Amino acid sequence: MELFLLSIVNGLIQGGFFALFAVGLVLIFGVMGVVNFAHGELVMVGAFTIWLLHAQYGLGYIPAIMVAIILVTIIGLLMERFLFRPTRSDPLAGLICSIGVLFILQVAATLVGGDGPSKQVPPPFEGTLVLFEFLRIPYQRVFSLLISVTALGTLWFFLTRSKFGWALRAVAQDREAASLQGINSNRISIIAIGVGAALAGLAGGLVAPLTNINPHMGHNVIITAFIVTIVGGVGSLLGAVLAAVLYAMLHTFMTVYFGGTIATICGLILMVVVLIVKPSGIMGVRVSE
């Protein structure tokens, strides 16, 4: 029972992190029609920023997260303006551009951080929360969960209650129809990639003290993000959040009871099963070809 409860908590923490970067990927894809292969590297840049500013130069963890969010947002905006906007008519061109950015960011991180060992960030929040005398959760992980939930909740409020949110969803559904309604799709694209990149920067900031940081860490991130996106339904933000939690729970429980190797296989099986049973994903809508 103790292990079961601990696994639920671990699954939620992991799910929150997965959701942060998967939602950003979905947002960018939904509005701009670009599969941003560099999304994992945006998370990496966020984590590297924390390592550089917090672990190396002693800037406070929270200010370092703010800088990471701003920096990654700027990178996202530059990608939109100089890569994705000019190639909007050709999704494959946008994708290839994003792969170019992927390599550029990896090399930039190597130049900044040097080659060699993975970087480590000492936990800004020391100590462990102990519940019911057996549930031990490091404060760093509690912080990560709270911020993830808060960020996703804020995004949800923004998308469903604000004019920009409505416009963004309209462009995601049909760019031409939205334009005919007077919505500036360029501005909406900027908002979408800005929000998506900011979430990636935040995810990098939250995960930095919990994992090995290296220029190639985005690889695992993007694979997870694609699995979550496909399972949730391509283009569905709610689907991405649900799939992130589902995938994280599955991965966590399979790791605990059957081992990490089996967990990885099961995650991929989940994706295959969804593609066979409900190709549009859990919350996706079928689009006619």
Next chain:
Amino acid sequence: MGISRRDFVRNTAAGALIASTGLPSRVFAAGQKTVKIGMNIPMTGDYAPWGLPGLYGCQVVVDDINAAGGVNIGDQNYAIEIVSYDHGYDIEKAVQGYKQMVSESDVKMVMMLGGSTVGAVMPWADRKKILTTTLLASDITPDTEYLIATSESHPLYNVTGVEWLAQHHPEVKTAAIVTNNDAEYGLQSAATYQAAFEVAGIEVVDINLHGFDVTDFAPIVSSVLAKNPDVFCMATSFYCTPLMEQLYHQGYKGKIISCTLDYYDEIIAKTSKEFVNGTIFQFPDFDDPKLNEKGINFPNPGDFDAKFRKDHPNDWSAVAWEYPANLLNWIEGAKAAGSVEPTEVLKALRSNKNPEFVFGEGRWWGKEFWGRDSVVVGRWPVVVVQDGKARIQEYRSVSGWLDKHAAVLAKYMKSHGLRITG
């Protein structure tokens, strides 16, 4: 949405294909040109900690040798130059780098980390008769005539740590092993630990294998700790830091043993000195006083350690001294041969039945496991963290253990589907 799921999947697959082509590599070069030694190693990517520190270590040794006037081999005085190539642990790049070193730079020996990258270059290396070193004993096959492992014999030395643990902590009865599930590093090491634990009378209650895609080690540690092991064993070191961090937060109180404990100061920073104290592993710092004792075949280890850390304060890892040790072995072989030519050096090295390797006298071993006596085994240090600093406790005999228990090791190697030729 404007794009269908099918487009998304298709574009994603196309992107994955393009992305898998990898990064451009970097090439380091330094020093004078006389006799060139190649280092075809990972300097970027996940395996970089087991490549780049070795290059830094070799540069320290080569600078010292060249500053002292070089080395006399036969009637000729040579300066040594290191030619390096970053293969990023990519097989194609490893082959490309190897051929480039031999064809364009005329290197007389190539030092490599091991694993699939070594397997990929050896057919060509053997045809060209180029001496090559690996840090993985299991790379040896009956066909690899020009491949030797003269400094590290991963993972055979792990048996010494378990032997020491059992002797000094007889209260320990159970162990759990955690490692990545690759055949080159993880499973080899897991099998060795299983054999060592069996010989020591310690029951293995869990073997937790995981892939390289793990981003959260909390579930793995929770799962293992549910088995209440007296010993938590990390068979390879890719993820020592997050594993130790989770052990710390989940309140683990038992013993910890690990193959390596690279960057243990960072682990202390993430946990506490008290928690890390007592952790057993196999790779000393080179400022250890016990390395100044008689029988150690590494010149001025303390000076080497100091110079390395002065230039690269955060880069010391297990391989920092291993590639230099291979280089020093090659120099001894070349001196004995009176030649820098690979065939002559190899012949001279093999003719010495009791070669002196870094921790003392060794012997050639490996035929009964991998079809060739190309691995030097001898004694190996058992290292324990004390007051936040790695310190050698004693040296124990790997070759003695193998003489008595090789069959147990072979049993576990086979149980994991690992290649045993003998």
